[in-house]
Amino acid sequence: MTAALALGDDALVLSHRLGEWAGHAPVLEEEVALANIALDLLGQARMLLSFVGDEDQLAYLREERAFRNVQLVEQPNGDFAHTMARQLYFSVYQHLLYEELATGEGEFADLAAKAVKEVAYHRDHAEQWVLRLGDGTTESHERMQLALDALWRYTGELFEPVEGVDVDAHALRDGWLAAVTSVVDRATLALPSGPQAGAWAAGAGRQGLHTEPFGRMLAEMQHLHRSHPGASW
Amino acid sequence: MAAVTADQTTQGTAGTADEAEAGRLAAFDATVAADDRIEPRDWMPDAYRASLIRQMAQHAHSEIIGMQPEANWISRAPSLRRKAILMAKVQDEAGHGLYLYSAAETLGTSREELLDKLHAGRQRYSSIFNYPTLTWADVGAIGWLVDGAAITNQVPLCRCSYGPYARAMVRICKEESFHQRQGYELLLALSRGTPAQHEMAQDAVNRWWWPSLMMFGPPDDASAHSAQSMAWRIKRHSNDELRRRFVDICVPQAQALGLTLPDPDIRWNEELGQHDYGEIDWTEFQEVLKGNGPCNEQRLTQRRTAHENGAWVREAAAAYADKHAARAGTAGTAAQPVEATA
C-alpha cells in the first residue's frame, strides 16, 4: 500500500504540474510533448492508486499530510529550465526504479514493465532539453544551471527506502548519479555541490511533510470535487 | 503540409505576360471546376492565395487560442478520468494548430510571421474564445456546442479546393470526433447529477448557445468573403445554411440531455422541414470581434507572454543546433534523412 501510494502520488502530482504548462509552452511542438508526458504519468497514477482504493477518493479527498509523493515533483514549474531540471532528476530516477521493478516479481512488475517504456521517453526528452539549454546560449546556460542548483536539495529524498519497493537504494543512487552527471557534463553544466537534501527535509514527502506550494496546488486540484460531496462526474 | 512550399518565381515565359496569365487562370479555374485539388506549386490567383492564408491562419490561431478557455480547467478537473480527457483534448488543439500552420506555410508564409500577426492583433481568431469558462460545465458546453459548430463548419473543408488545407482538415476532423462526444457526455453526467450539477450545466448552455450560433459568421447577405470563397470552393456552404443545419442537429440533442436551449423562438417549421430560431444579437458579435469581448485582452496577452517567455528556449535550441552542425563539420549531415524505428 505504502509503495503504491508513494509511486502513484509521484506520478499524479508531477502530471498535475506538467498539465499547468498547457497554453504556456515555449513552442507548439513542446505543448504536445509536455502533454504526452503528463498523460503517461496520469495513466500510471491511476493504475497505482487503484491498487490502494478508489482513484478519485485518493486524489481528491485526502489531506495534504496523507500524500506520499517526494517533494521534488510538487515543486512549481518555474521557467522551462526548472521544469526540465525537475524532469531530468525525476525521470532518471523513475526509469532506473521501474527497470528494476519490471524485472522483479513484486506486485508492480507488470505495471512497471509497461511504464518503463513511457518513462524512458520522458528521460530522453529531459536529457535532450538539458543538453540544448546547457549548451545553447549564455542565457539558457545560466538558467539551466540555476534550475539544477535550485532543485538539487530535493533529490536526496529519491533514495530514501520506501516500504514495499524492493530495490537497492544505494545502487539506485549510484546509477542515478552516474546518469545525471553524464548529462550535466555533456550539457557543459556543473553538477550542483552541497547536500542532496535539506537537513530538515530528508525523506519528508514520503512521510507526508510537504512544501508550501503543495498545499495551494492541492487546494486548486481538489476544490471542485470537494464542493459537490458524493457527486459523480 | 505538402513537401514543397510555394515557388512563385518559376512561372512560364511563353507568349505575352497577359496571354500566359489568362492561360494559367483558365487552367486554375478548370482544376477547381473539376473538383480537383490545387497543390502548393500550382499557379494560383494572388487573391486566392491571400484568402487561403487569411482563412488558414485564422483557423490555426483559433486552435491555439482555443486551448486557453479549456486549459483553465485542467488543474481543477473533478475526476482523474476527466482530467486525462481534457488534457488530451487541449493537446489535440495544439496539434491541430500545428497542422494548420504547416499547411499555411505551403503558401509561402511562415508560422513565425503568422504568429507575429496574431500577436500584433492583425489577424483574427474565432471570437468564441473571447468568452470565459466560468464553471466546469463550460468545458462540456464547449465540447458539445463550440466543437459541434466547428465540426459542422469543418467537415466541408475536408473537400476544400486547396490540397494541403483539405488534407489537414481530414486529419483534424478524424481526431476531433472525440471532442464533441466527450463534451456531450460531460454535460449528460451533470444534467443527470445533483440539482447543483444540473443547474451548472443549464447555465453553461445558456451562456454558450448564442455565441456558438455566431461562430458560423455573419448572415449571408452581410458576409464579406463568402461569395468568392464559394466560387473558389474554399467554402462549400453558406453561413446561414450551416447555422441552420447546426440548429437542427442540436435541438434533439438538447432534449436527450434534459437541458433547454435559451431561445423561446425555436420551433419546428413543418413547411420548410427545419427549425426556426430567434434573432441573433449581431451587435454583440461585432463588439466581441472589435476586441470588446470579456476575454479578448486576456487571451492575447497570455499568448504573447507564452511566446515571449519561450523566446530564450527557442534561441537556445537553435544555437545548440548551429554549434553541433558546425562541430560535425558539414551542413550536409543535417540533410540526411533521419530514421527512428519502434
Add this chain to the structure above:
Amino acid sequence: MSSSTDWPLWEVFVRSRRGLSHTHAGSLHAPDAEMALRNARDLYTRRSEGVSLWVVPSTEITASSPDEKDSFFEPAGDKPYRHPTFYEIPEGVKHL
C-alpha cells in the same frame, strides 16, 4: 526563417505498420534532426499511427515543377502495352 528563434521546417514520413512504406504525414518545426524525430513522434504517432519515422529537412526535397507536368507525365499515357490488360489471351488459358 530569418530570426534566430525560427526553427527550420521538416517533413515527416510515417510507416504505419511493418510491410508498408513510409508515407508523408505532414510537417513540423524543430531545431535539429534529433528533436525533429521526437516532435514527429509526439505529434504524428500519438494515436498509434506509426512504427517507424523519417524526418527530412523541407529544403532538401527537390520537386518536379507543375510547368513540366506535360513533358514529365503525359508521354507515359500512350503506352498501354505496359499493362497486362493490353493483351488478349484465349479464354480458358490459365496462370497467365
